[in-house]
Amino acid sequence: MKKVNYLVISAGIAVGIAALVLTALGNPANMGFCIACFERDIAGAVGLHSAAKVQYLRPEIIGLVLGAFLMSVATKEFRAKAGSAPATRFVLGAFVMIGALVFLGCPLRMVIRLGGGDLNAVVGLVGFVAGIAIGVVFLKKGFTLQRAYAVSTVEGSVLPVVMTGLLILGLAAPALFHASTEGPGSKHAPALIALVIALVVGALAQKARLCMVGGIRDLMLFRDASLLYGFVAIFATVLVGNLILGNFHLGFAAQPIAHSSELWNLLGMVLVGWGSVLLGGCPLRQLILAGEGNGDSAVTVFGMILGAASAHNFGLAGNPDSLNEAKELVVGGIGTAGKIAVILGVVVLLAISLINSRQEVEAK
Numbered sequence: 001m002k003k004v005n006y007l008v009i010s011a012g013i014a015v016g017i018a019a020l021v022l023t024a025l026g027n028p029a030n031m032g033f034c035i036a037c038f039e040r041d042i043a044g045a046v047g048l049h050s051a052a053k054v055q056y057l058r059p060e061i062i063g064l065v066l067g068a069f070l071m072s073v074a075t076k077e078f079r080a081k082a083g084s085a086p087a088t089r090f091v092l093g094a095f096v097m098i099g100a101l102v103f104l105g106c107p108l109r110m111v112i113r114l115g116g117g118d119l120n121a122v123v124g125l126v127g128f129v130a131g132i133a134i135g136v137v138f139l140k141k142g143f144t145l146q147r148a149y150a151v152s153t154v155e156g157s158v159l160p161v162v163m164t165g166l167l168i169l170g171l172a173a174p175a176l177f178h179a180s181t182e183g184p185g186s187k188h189a190p191a192l193i194a195l196v197i198a199l200v201v202g203a204l205a206q207k208a209r210l211c212m213v214g215g216i217r218d219l220m221l222f223r224d225a226s227l228l229y230g231f232v233a234i235f236a237t238v239l240v241g242n243l244i245l246g247n248f249h250l251g252f253a254a255q256p257i258a259h260s261s262e263l264w265n266l267l268g269m270v271l272v273g274w275g276s277v278l279l280g281g282c283p284l285r286q287l288i289l290a291g292e293g294n295g296d297s298a299v300t301v302f303g304m305i306l307g308a309a310s311a312h313n314f315g316l317a318g319n320p321d322s323l324n325e326a327k328e329l330v331v332g333g334i335g336t337a338g339k340i341a342v343i344l345g346v347v348v349l350l351a352i353s354l355i356n357s358r359q360e361v362e363a364k
Helices: 003-024 035-045 059-074 086-103 107-115 120-140 158-172 191-208 212-222 228-245 262-279 283-291 295-313 336-355
Strands: none
Touching (some): 003 107, 035 059, 035 295, 059 158, 086 283, 086 336, 107 120, 107 262, 120 212, 158 283, 212 228, 212 262, 262 283
């Protein structure tokens, strides 16, 4: 095994342990880390949506960005660059987030759900791989959002500065932010501990280039499984931890904050996988890239946050399964608006993929 594989595996194990610890300390079950869910909570905390059950200034997102920033500066890997189709990336980020919230989780939470025995996440994984495969087809046809260019350090530091500002305000004036009193937003680990754990994970993810999409994409394109080891390490760590702690519950029904409307689980993750390939990385990777100076990834993150707000403002997000008074399972899923949003997302991604692809022609 290459040296880089050990680094990726170590980072994956660290993420898995962090997810288990954060869940044990109060984060929602099967959610230790979820980029989509936590960005949605931040959107609610700053008033971008009014869904009272999912509002909280999540220190995990702040810590991931600042951890990546500090590591990239310390190792002289901070590179300020931008200018690679920022408007297109904003739109892609929004639809990736909508797809993730239809499924009720980002690719990272999908792996964590798998490690908890949630078989709905297997359906999501099938859709995720299918979406990546579609994206790879367009990569082979020459898809590109064009190159980014060197910009000022200030421009490359936008997201770390924004996150630092949120952190300061959260500590100095927490009353400025909305905070859930019930539901997923009310369940959280102690803020300081969550911040420190996320700083470490962000630093490791930056150094290891950890990406939920990258491993599968590289395996399809180059037969290179290097990044895939991180994906497997997270799953194995969470699985073993849940088995030891008695938190492994195999099945489809009544899984924590999940629904068993399988067609939309699958299609939501198709949108996530496809969009992430076009963006060059999963939601976690976008946070890390923005932390190390990529202004285009910062724009993508802002697009994801707006997408999260839109998902709850317009009723696009999935609703988890629940039990009624007779203890009968009530299947959740998504409403008509959410289904239309997923279909629209597929159409938009197809248009972006076609418009930005060029079939390479050998010069005669």
